[in-house]
Amino acid sequence: MSFKGLDRNRLPRHVAIIMDGNGRWAKLRGKSRIEGHRRGRASVRAVVEMSRRLGIPYLSLYAFSAENWLRPKDEVSALMSLLEHYLTVEEPKMMRHGIRLLAIGDKDRLPSTVRRTLERTIEATKENKHLTVILALSYSGRSDIVRTVQEIAAKVKEGEYAPEDIDETLISAHTETGSLPDPDLLIRTSGEMRISNFFLWQIPYTELYVTPILWPDFRDKEYLQALTEFQRRQRRFGRTDEQIAKNMPRADRSQ
Numbered sequence: 001m002s003f004k005g006l007d008r009n010r011l012p013r014h015v016a017i018i019m020d021g022n023g024r025w026a027k028l029r030g031k032s033r034i035e036g037h038r039r040g041r042a043s044v045r046a047v048v049e050m051s052r053r054l055g056i057p058y059l060s061l062y063a064f065s066a067e068n069w070l071r072p073k074d075e076v077s078a079l080m081s082l083l084e085h086y087l088t089v090e091e092p093k094m095m096r097h098g099i100r101l102l103a104i105g106d107k108d109r110l111p112s113t114v115r116r117t118l119e120r121t122i123e124a125t126k127e128n129k130h131l132t133v134i135l136a137l138s139y140s141g142r143s144d145i146v147r148t149v150q151e152i153a154a155k156v157k158e159g160e161y162a163p164e165d166i167d168e169t170l171i172s173a174h175t176e177t178g179s180l181p182d183p184d185l186l187i188r189t190s191g192e193m194r195i196s197n198f199f200l201w202q203i204p205y206t207e208l209y210v211t212p213i214l215w216p217d218f219r220d221k222e223y224l225q226a227l228t229e230f231q232r233r234q235r236r237f238g239r240t241d242e243q244i245a246k247n248m249p250r251a252d253r254s255q
Contacts, residue, residue, distance in 0.1 A: 012184035014058035021190030021214030034078045039216035046219045052131045066140035084114045098130030104176040105139030141200030148174045185230045189215045
């Protein structure tokens with residue numbers, strides 16, 4: 001795979017992906033939704049491996065939302081089985097390639113066998129340094145914010161904080177991703193133009209990239225296209241173009 005045109009010194013530090021379109025991929029081919037989810041695992045492997053090869057430190061994957069529990073029971077059961085199988089199969093590869101696994105979301109809702117497998121993989125990979133993969137499982141951005149507010153409120157009640165201590169930094173530190181940098185790039189497959197309750201606090205200045213490609217068809221080529229598009233963007237963070245140009249190193253001003 002060629003990286004031509006991609007500046008490896010200007011890659012995002014943290015990429016987040018809403019992996020959407022498994023069901024539609026299957027429907028278009030007359031297959032079951034479960035088959036779409038099975039095929040999506042190959043795309044997960046592709047983006048994880050490419051992130052590792054490029055040296056991207058953090059990759060967050062929206063694997064199962066809190067709302068996904070509302071899907072048919074047989075589909076939810078199959079998804080949990082696929083997740084458990086994926087973790088079991090991929091753990092040796094994570095160890096070989098230095099990949100650390102983290103998980104966010106209401107993990108208590110996961111089946112006990114899945115939860116044990118997840119905890120085992122997280123523990124086994126905790127010292128790995130090359131790439132951190134964050135699985136969002138039974139995750140809700142709103143619930144993350146609510147839990148954060150409740151936790152801080154309890155600490156204010158206990159006298160650990162005063163109300164005036166509460167600022168963006170404190171709130172960020174208490175979210176489930178408090179130890180991680182905010183995403184620089186959020187990719188959504190399948191063409192849907194919404195965030196779907198993902199990382200609501202964490203993405204105020206994240207670059208959004210939406211592609212019509214369905215998740216089972218999203219592989220190295222499509223990932224590199226998203227990263228190339230990210231490098232074309234000028235991230236202003238509220239500043240003007242003139243301010244950005246003034247503070248940019250001379251060698252980069254032609255970009």
